[in-house]
Amino acid sequence: MDLTRQTVATLRRELEDGRINPLDIVDAHLDAIEQRDGDVHAFLDVHADSARDAARRLTDDGSYRTLPLGGIPVALKDNICTTAGRTTCASKILEHYSSPYDATVVSRLRSAGAIVIGKTNLDEFAMGSSTENSAFGPSHNPWNLERAPGGSSGGSAAAVAAGLAPVALGSDTGGSIRQPASFCGVVGMKPTYGCVSRYGLVAFASSLDQIGPLTRSVADAARVTRVIAGHDRNDSTTLRCAMGQREGATDADADARTDAPLTIGVPRSFVEAAQHAEVQQNFDDVVERLSKRGVQIVNVELPHAEYASAAYYVVANAEASTNLARFDGVRYGHRSRNSPDLDAMYANTRAEGFGAEVKRRILLGTYVLSAGYYDAYYHRAMQVRSLMIRDYEAAFGRCDLIATPTSPTPAFPLGERVDDPLAMYLADAFTIPVSLAGLPAISVPSGRADDGLPLGFQLAGRPCDEETVFRGALRVESVAGFTEAVA
Amino acid sequence: MTRIDRDTIHHLEVLSQIHLDDEEAKVLGGQLERIVAFVEKLSHADTAGVEPTGLMAHDDASALRDDTPRDGLDREAVLSRAPDRAGEFFSVPRVLGGGGE
Amino acid sequence: MTAYEPVIGLEVHAQLATETKMFCGCRARFGAEPNTQVCPVCLGLPGALPVVNARAIEFAVRMGLATHCTIASESIFARKNYFYPDCPKDYHISQFDTPLCRDGYLLVDGGRARVGITLIHLEEDAGKLIHPGGAVSYVDMNRSGVPLIEIVSEPDIRRACDAADYLRRLRSIVRYLGICDGNMEEGSLRCDVNVSVRPAGSEEFGIKTEIKNLNSFRQVEEAAEFEFERQSVLLEKGKRVAQDTLLWNAPAGRAEVMRSKEQAQDYRYFPEPDLRVLRVSEATLESVRAALPELPDARAARFVSQYGLPEYDAGVLTAAHELADYYETVASGTDPKAASNWVMGEVLRELGSRHIDIGSFEISAAMLVDLIEAQRAGTVNSSAAKKVFAAMIESGRGAAEVIADLGLEQISDSGQIEAEAQKILQDNPDEVAKYLGGKENLLQFFVGQLMRATRGKANPATAREMLVRLLDARR
Secondary structure, three states, rough: OOOOHHHHHHHHHHOOOOOOHHHHHHHHHHHHHHHHHHHHEEEEEHHHHHHHHHHHHHHOOOOOOOOOOOEEEEEEEEEEEOOOOOOOOOOOOHHHOOOOOOOHHHHHHHHHHOOOEEEEEEOHHHOOOOOOOOOOOOOOOEEEEEEEEOOHHHHHHHHHHOOOOOOEEEEEOOOOOHHHHHHHOOOOEEOOOOEEEEOOOOOOOOOOEEEEEOOOHHHHHHHHHHHOOOOOOOOOOOOOOOHHHHHOOHHHHHHHOOOOOOOEOOHHHHHHHOOOOHHHHHHHHHHHHHOOOOOOOOOOOOOOHHHHHHHHHHHHHHHHHHHHOOOOOOOOOOOOOOOOOOOHHHHHHHHHHHHHHHHHHHHHHHHHHHHOOHHHHHHHHHHHHHHHHHHHHHOOOOEEEEEEEEOOOOOOOOOOOOOOOOOOOHHHHHOHHHHHHHHOEEEEEEEEOOOOOEEEEEEOOOOHHHHHHHHHHHHHHHOOOOOOOOO | OOOHHHHHHHHHHHOOOOOOOHHHHHHHHHHHHHHHHHHHHHHOOOOOOOOOOOOOOOOOOOOOOOOOOOOOOOOHHHHHHOOOOOOOEEEEOOOOOOOOO | OOOEEEEEEEEEEOOOOOOOOOOOOOOOOOOOOOOOOOOHHHHHOOOOOOOOEEEHHHHHHHHHOOOEEOOOOOOOOEEEEEEOOOOOEEEEEEEOOOOOOOEEEEEEEOOEEEEEEEEEEEEEEOOEEEOOOOOEEEEEOOOOOOOEEEEEEEOOOOOOHHHHHHHHHHHHHHHHHOOOOOOOOOOOOOOOOOHHHHHHHOOOOOOOOEEEEEOHHHHHHHHHHHHHHHHHHHOOOOOOOOOEEEEEEEOOEEEEEEEEHOOOOOOOEEOOOOOOOOEOOHHHHHHHHHHHOOOOHHHHHHHHHHHHOHHHHHHHHHHHHHHHHHHHHHHHHHHHHHHHHHHHHHHHHHHHOOOOOOOHHOOOHHHHHHHHHHHHHHOOOOHHHHHHHEEEHHHHOOHHHHHHHHHHOOOOHHHHHHHHHHHHHOOOOOHHHHOOOOOOHHHHHHHHHHHHOOOEEEEEHHHHHHHHHHHHHHH
């Protein structure tokens, strides 16, 4: 059995039955990374020694047998703080930074027996849709190395797709887990805002960021989400949500209820805005198959979705502009040398340390918050946010889940959009409205385009209703018949 | 379309403490103009009487902390990460006048 | 020459005496080794998040209730953005358009003037900068994140002395409430003064300047006075007052321009997305209200009615709650007026000359009661009592012991006094003759001699009576 192509569920069965041990799994993945990551560049750091040590420890004390992620290697997006190795956020300003504390999700993973195998590449500070904004080079889509893996969690998606880790964590602000999952043919889940602690996630946009899993199956995504979800006293914005409280719940629950009644709403006019024929075709196809399997399909409206991207780019960048102010060279990270005075030190440190996209977003965020512009942009954006929330509430009065394609296109070529920021922003058209409303949403691989590139199907649910999201996603997974295997 | 001129860019540079050379400033100014034009779409939305949503966490989970001390970070762990330190302190280029607040 | 009036407002920051900081569990103690009370949150490390200290909210609500403010049932925190090395996130979590408390007031000048309190809001303190000289500055983050309340007054103050009085009262209240130790030298109480000037009787406001770096009540008064004069002179000459921020130079006794507010910082306030709406329920309000201690003004009024003290004395005794507690303990053990004389007299004199407070004073309330009772019983006369007082301070011993040791028991025995008196009269025949001839003020001389002869122990009243009787008998 190729240990690098299995789901967590399968690996757990093999471990529990004693056919393999944690070190077998870690070694298999470390070998795969050595062989394949030169081309893919999913990882910024591989924690080979500590992973092996952890695997040995788990093997010795046997605790891995009963823990939900016992012995399972996990890759972490490099904007999640770990005391092991570096946390660079793919930025020169943190190129040599190591965090003195672990993110809450890291502690929870460890308590569940998971083994951190390394940190993955991303767009700098999670700002981007292709990993081309990484200061350390882009990642490559394992399905076609000349294509983008998506972003900003492109490294995490590529790692799972290329068999370098069975699970990766990413972060999603406007689609940064779901869109790369779609590009790379893996499952990507963004929990309800507040479901998973952000303590230790280097902040991009505080009211939008969420950490979530990228996996090979929906059941795996549910398993991991359950491990990392739940109220955290270190994060005031966390909720007491259902996912975090289902102690002892197993995937059997999700499986058992697969055939319960389900109604899926499709915002037709919004979906039709996607111009790509193959994306449309695949989407309609999956909807048809779901309908044949007994899922009710209804039409819903999201009247304000056309303003969602504008609102998102105002809110996200406004928050980001202040979240990134702390990178000033005073207490950690890069500091510019030979500056004549303090102000020059600040200005040069940040000029040297930040890439172009980050600078763009900080300037935009500063602009929309500055005196005279707050009402026209930020205040309005917050109002549009209220309108989006209302639109979804109304739509959920008639359905349990809302479906759209995850991305308007399959993976685009690396280099195609780097010089056109606005073109890059369009990649998030379907994922952004969900983020603004703070809803849980998942991307499930739903087919392949003619050139073999994966396509993704997105389901969004009511706040804190991850259970229904996973239930619907299992249906999509089963009707879509996507065989995940990079050639 | 809103113009983002050199003065505006300069003002933003100062507020966000990022130095841009002339070439960068020109390019970024142009890009910012297009992005601002894009977000200007907001002005077409009918937001009359709509309450803004500023904060996203709405349930009743308690978010207040007990006034009990918790262990922080060891000083060496902190200062070893500093780009410049002077013994027990962070060191920065001299602060002139009264700056800040 | 136009008559001008100053229009003065104060912005006071009080550091709350909580165990931990505003948004993290680091200790908020003053004076620790540099950079030892720090964590990811108050250092602004990547990925750190703030969590609100419940006790800081309670303390702020106490202050709001004590100053008759309206407490907002919902308020939000806001980010105030600026770059500075003592500001670890390069933004400061504060409150902007929704302060926790609004529209209160404080009475000054013996209750004759009312100063409005515009708002009280919560924020976090910055770290400390040290300038050792040369091309560098040092940063200590211990203080970063300590909870502060900012108390902003309406520009209702019209005299420099009232500005100092307002600050004194604020300090007294925060100490009564137990929410702040009010120490201006250590920086737990900080004050900026805003001054503008206008022709007396005008309703318009002039341009205001802000004066910082004030470290005592006296400096507050001097600075307000200085700025009033400076602006008046400018206006009289037809010149414009610039909207400056000034630093008070105490040794020089003048304010110097720090920066012109014309280039004001754009703080780009917006709601803090990492925190929830701050809710204060009716139940919380009621429980804080119920637990409020008796405040200075109410206590002073009670001293007037309960102990029959004059307003002025009641005011002095209640300015600091520890002193008021001390007084009440003494008053409950002896005559309240005698207690007041002693506390306002000898005790305050002692505290003042040694720059200590009542907490460090050697004579406890119970010990003072003993001394006062001894004097009232006639065991010692008043001048002996003062000697006993001094000896009690020096030795730390009780009144009875000291009186016995020093042999200061008052001589009241009329036989003894008569004997001494006779001797005085015999020894001073000329003075006796002059007294009998009409120089009646020589009685003081005889009393003085008698006191000297008895080494101050004679009961002065008895001595006086005796001398008069004996002198009269010689007519």
